[in-house]
Amino acid sequence: MNVESQSEHLKQSKNWYQSLPTEWQNWLNENIENGCDVQKISLILQSHGLSPRADQYLFSDADQLSEQLQNELLDYSLEGLDTDEILEKIKQKNISNHLIIQFLKRVNNNVIFKKLKQVQQQQNKQRWLLQVMGQLNQLNDHIPSTIDCIETPDFETFIERYYSQMRPVILKGGIQHWPALHKWSPDYFAQHFENELVEVQMHREQHQDFEKKSVQLKRIILMQDFVAQIKATKHSNDIYLTANNAAQNKQFMQKISEDLGDFAKAYCQKEIKNRHFLWFGPAGTFTPLHYDLTNNMLAQIYGRKKVTLIPAWQMPYMYNDHWVFSQVSDVAKADLADYPLLEKVTPFECILQPGETLFIPIGWWHSVESLDISISVSFTHFNVNNHFFTEYPQDLIR
Ligand SMILES: O=C(O)CCC(=O)C(=O)O
Structure with a gap:
């Protein structure tokens, strides 16, 4: 799929998601986050007459996300934000939650990313100490x-x-x-x-x-x-x-x-x-x-x-x-x-x-x-x- 059709595809999926009643949006997010089988989710949606774009939404692939967005998501994740916080951060963008959740799940299970996160956490602790030292230094009237x-x-x-x-x-x-x-x-x-x-x-x-x-x-x-x-x-x-x-x-x-x-x-x-x-x-x-x-x-x-x-x-x-x-x-x-x-x-x-x-x-x-x-x-x-x-x-x- 080329970049334009990818983004059209993402847009249609997002439109479908937004057309759902709020209680169904919440139901969908909860089930996706809990790792429920997407086939089963799709069947339930169909039985309630909530297709036909459900499959397009559910079976889109996170690889379709732009590199810029993937980097943004990685940065948020390295900063220590959880999935809900990340979804909140990017809610203005025209991207379905499902893809974001899928992407975050994938990276959080990736062995290199896990290592990176460990290193980042170590760095965050050292950064905190530097910040404290700076604040204490400012308390010293003799400086x-x-x-x-x-x-x-x-x-x-x-x-x-x-x-x-x-x-x-x-x-x-x-x-x-x-x-x-x-x-x-x-x-x-x-x-x-x-x-x-x-x-x-x-x-x-x-x-x-x-x-x-x-x-x-x-x-x-x-x-x-x-x-x-x-x-x-x-x-x-x-x-x-x-x-x-x-x-x-x-x-x-x-x-x-x-x-x-x-x-x-x-x-x-x-x-x-x-x-x-x-x-x-x-x-x-x-x-x-x-x-x-x-x-x-x-x-x-x-x-x-x-x-x-x-x-x-x-x-x-x-x-x-x-x-x-x-x-x-x-x-x-x-x-x-x-x-x-x-x-x-x-x-x-x-x-x-x-x-x-x-x-x-x-x-x-x-x-x-x-x-x-x-x-x-x-x-x-x-x-x-x-x-x-x-x-x-x-x-x-x-
Ligand atoms: O004088 C300058 O232009 C730069 C001097 C400097 O940055 C240094 O000595 O480290």
Whole structure:
């Protein structure tokens, strides 16, 4: 049967069902739900003059349901709704209850679906715990509703108050001694590294999922041309040198790392000091919502950046899809009709000024927008355990 005749068939069955007196509709549903033999049901209906479409209704097959509807039914079932609740949810659709019940019975007896349901229930329990943690966290008056912005404390205080508590903070003064803060600018890079070939991300505006496509968008360009493009651009996300380009730009990064130093005193492991990442681009670059698999410092050298942060424990509302990304790239622009769970998230916004460093705790969702031409450096090598990445499910890594 082709799709049109299938839907005509479904419609006729539904019309027949709706033409029945309510007490017969209830009788029919009850018997179908109780698993009574459809042949017998058909005979009883006929003996009461309630055919001729009874058989068409009773012997339709749930395979005729559209894939979209099947997925919707599976989602409801995984959410834990029972048959009556599911029937109520889809009562507006022109589908006979019999088919829905038949479909749900079939999937509930399927061994793969049973396993899936077990896994889902496990996940629902963990989600519940995350929700409770988030609600309890909001009761704590000592946790401010904005991101703290403080003079960089000693490392122990930072660990006690922020790192170990997964609390973001803006730290002032930690990079005051970096020559980069006083030297770096677009002109400085153009003059001192004019003939350096660097890898950047390009044509980002042509691709909605530019971050997920970062490998395809890599291009090599002369530093002087890159800077010229940045300076000629008023506001654009099209071109950006990011951490994704770090491997290719290793030699360049080594050259400029002499302008960097430790963060404050005793924050970093000295032996891996060169593992910094550079972010350089025009006003308007946008890094979509994601979370990192390490604790991360984002040090602002030149220009300003707006960062939106969402607590890690709000993961269940974040529409996480591919790897560490969300279906939503910017929470401020998302349509709540499409993503209703976002109503529950509590974003924190901050503007990072040159000389300030934002501590982004592991798992915290963040998106970053450059408000000016911007140069930032990020790093992850703290003087304390930050190797949680190794325990991340390896099959989930790109
Ligand atoms: O500065 C940016 O554009 C993004 C920084 C970021 O997301 C990160 O360091 O994880």
